[in-house]
Amino acid sequence: MVSYSSRVAFLGLGLFTGAATAQNYWFSFGDSYTQTGFLTNLTLPSPGNPFGNPAYPGYTATGGANWLDFDTTTYNNSLVLTYNYAYGGATIDSGLVAPFEPTVLSVTDQVNEFLGTAGSPSEPVETTAWTSENSLFSIWIGINDLGNSYYLSDNRTSFDTTLLNAEFALVQKLYDVGARNFLFLNVPPTDRSPLMLAQSTEAQEMLKANILDFNSQLAEFIDEFKASNSGVTTFLWDANAAFTTILDDPTAYGFIDAVSYGTDVGYFWINTLHTTSPANVYWAEGVADVLSGSIW
Template sequence: MPNDIMPVSVSFLALVGLVGAVAAAQSPNFWFSFGDSYTQTGFLPNETLPTPGNPFGNPPYPGFTATGGPNWLDFDTTVNNNSLILTYNYAFGGATIDSNLVEPFEPTVLSVTDQVNQFLDGVASKPASTPWTSENSLFSIWIGINDLGNSYFLSNNESAFDTVLLNAEFALVQKLSDVGARNFLFLNVPPTDRSPLLLAESAEDQALLKANILDFNTQLVEFAQAFKRNNTGVSTWIWDSNTAFNTILDDPTAFGFIDATSFGTGPANVFWAEGVAEALSGTVWA
């Protein structure tokens, strides 16, 4: 297993400790997050910004999440850490890396490209309201789910297209590094080939998406390693969501879920929300 991948045996609490460890001697620490519905809380960068008494700024905790309750970012900001974290969560439901490469489900969706530009046009300059530094900040990106889900069936060479996608993502990562970002957390693509949405498709489609996810995740490690080599002072971590999800889906009742296929937004013991997005319940990660 590559050194940059965190094995599933390491608890998510330990992962969150990385956030606090970025600058334990300083308070507060800053978390700048980019992604899709698995991460979204509905933050608007031109409205109320995070403060010690309101670490997400807007909207009020837990925000507008895909499941209607706290998601992983909520838990990790407010519970699973030993430091004060102010979280600027630019993630947007339905996002792809670049809408010019993979169109989102509707044109109003902000891609990760759009999200990073919001950051660059806003608090990247380290204003008095957001005095982040290279040492007290973490930048996380969880993306690729919609990119692969909306494209795996369109090409005879998905591996080449995965390279195109990751080139676009790491061009954005480089822009973040250029303004002072040094600590990067990447989360790979979970096994959405096992989601109820894909289980309703053919076995061929499921196998095709599974292979595409494996290739994307493998290349993600390679891109992260190359980025670290080429940028002095940068630290990178990858959380292997794919392995973690598969561990749970292989034995769902051991983690408090009724099975591996039920979905919905109400019951806390249902793994999948709206057919694809996972609950990331506190019972799993706390």
């Protein structure tokens, strides 16, 4: 089996497919699965420092580098400058699903932050020289939305639609300021996380059904958005399938099992809800594979 360190060093999947000297911009939104702790009023991304702040790998929930870290620094064919607005605990909109504490920045807050900084027409071009062609916008959200609400309503399909309407209203705002390339990541099977395995079988089944409905609607929303807006390129990485593949046969991927957690080598889960940095190598690999061969 290939070791974790060897995978990072030698796997050569392409993210951006332009020349090695090309400079591309990645604007990322999401929750703790993506967060690195970026602050817009501190050092901005630049060659040699692709995340700007904080120092690599940032404040992640993985015990090390996360998927976005790996894709920005390793799995690409160009210089990638990543503005990571993701915030731990985020939901799509705190008015729809409250986060674990009121100070958490929802994706609504994150997109508004982008629109007031790098996405603002008044932003100096020499500071953030992104264009529709050289930029990618990614959103990985829904984990907390579903985890904090799956037990509150019998009509989950309707509420999932409400959540996704709110998300894609934000995607439309990004489109309106020039975003054309979008990466979406769906909700992984957190019903199989140690957090949920400590709950009743009924609770696990409820969350699983909710996740499947949300993910199904997400794919439909992506198609509808692309059909309704000219010049759009969309990508969808199936996080649910990727997690399921490993959880169904963890030892084949170098992990002890599918249920325990810890910081030592061999664990898939680092705590009751988040995956370890070695697991995030697989997520980065999967995202890079989805983007490989595209306009990037």
